[in-house]
Amino acid sequence: MANVTxxxxxxxxxxxxxKVGSKAPDFKLTDTELKDKTAADFKGNRLVLNIFPSVDTGTCAQSVRTFNEKASQLENTKVLCISKDLPFAMARFCGAEGLDNVVNLSDYKTGQFGKDYGLAFANGAFETLLSRCVVVIDTDGTVLHTEQVSEIADEPNYESALSSLS
Known part of the structure; x- marks a missing residue:
């Protein structure tokens, strides 16, 4: 278990x-068109998993905006924004904001992603939601970088995550 605030x-x-250097667990998530997406759908791409509790909070929304901006500058890299929000909420937010450089995915169906990646909250007001994390994965599925933000209200270290891709 990890402790955060x-x-x-x-x-x-x-x-x-x-762990950095390990193979990233596979996943099955739902996109904004209600279609299942797995790691295999992104084969050959480097992945930045921007994981958060809900796009309807200020810090989570800002992380999507920031990664959307930075994603447009990255070659062969997809930024996957992952929460337990309903796909409709993610589509609404990105549509209203004009964000099209990120892929929105939801763990609302089973919560298995949060379990497999060890980042779902075990207790507290956000119990079962996903904690704020960034996981960077290379084209071969190797974990290059991880960050679990210690205070949920804080933004992730974008530069540290993205520098792991160089």
């Missing part, structure tokens, strides 16, 4: 993030 209150996740 939510507004200064200690909360736990159900596990720990995959």
């Amino acid at each position: 939510l507004g200064g209150t200690l909360v736990e996740t159900i596990g720990t993030l995959p």
